[in-house]
Amino acid sequence: MIIEVMAAFLTAISFGVLFNIKGKRLIAAGIGGGLSWFIYKFCLSYTGVESSSYFMAAICFSIYCEICARVCKTPATTLTVCCLIPLVPGYGIYNTMYEFLIGDYLKAIEYGIDTLVIAGSLALGIIFISTIFRNFKFHKILENIVNGIKNINSKDKTLKIYE
Numbered sequence: 603m604i605i606e607v608m609a610a611f612l613t614a615i616s617f618g619v620l621f622n623i624k625g626k627r628l629i630a631a632g633i634g635g636g637l638s639w640f641i642y643k644f645c646l647s648y649t650g651v652e653s654s655s656y657f658m659a660a661i662c663f664s665i666y667c668e669i670c671a672r673v674c675k676t677p678a679t680t681l682t683v684c685c686l687i688p689l690v691p692g693y694g695i696y697n698t699m700y701e702f703l704i705g706d707y708l709k710a711i712e713y714g715i716d717t718l719v720i721a722g723s724l725a726l727g728i729i730f731i732s733t734i735f736r737n738f739k740f741h742k743i744l745e746n747i748v749n750g751i752k753n754i755n756s757k758d759k760t761l762k763i764y765e
Contacts, residue, residue: 610639610688630670634685638663660727666733691720
């Protein structure tokens with residue numbers, strides 16, 4: 603699983619480079635991609651249900667992206683897209699189209715429904731967290747915490763200078 607998480611990290615970073623994300627934001631996007639894949643695989647091994655595993659992964663990386671967006675002062679959408687990329691059900695879409703092309707329509711519909719359920723789980727997880735963060739003003743609380751930590755660190759540095 604470590605290799606898969608590292609591959610998800612590199613995938614998220616690669617898409618971050620493609621989207622012209624730089625510096626600490628790029629590292630945050632990569633960590634989010636690795637986190638999203640880790641949570642997915644962990645929940646899948648624990649529950650065995652794919653759709654709920656995708657939903658839990660979407661919730662976790664959405665919370666991570668909202669927090670990192672406030673800390674890095676960047677839109678959460680840029681981080682969310684990079685974290686979402688490792689979870690996109692591309693293989694399900696491929697199988698759906700392949701089965702349609704060879705004429706096995708029942709199997710194609712089965713793959714298509716599974717793919718739509720996965721995509722819906724991802725979308726609902728992202729929307730759920732985005733709505734909560736925007737409605738309950740968690741970003742103001744997080745900004746106060748981050749500013750408080752920065753103030754404490756800056757006070758410590760000034761105290762050491764004068765000592």
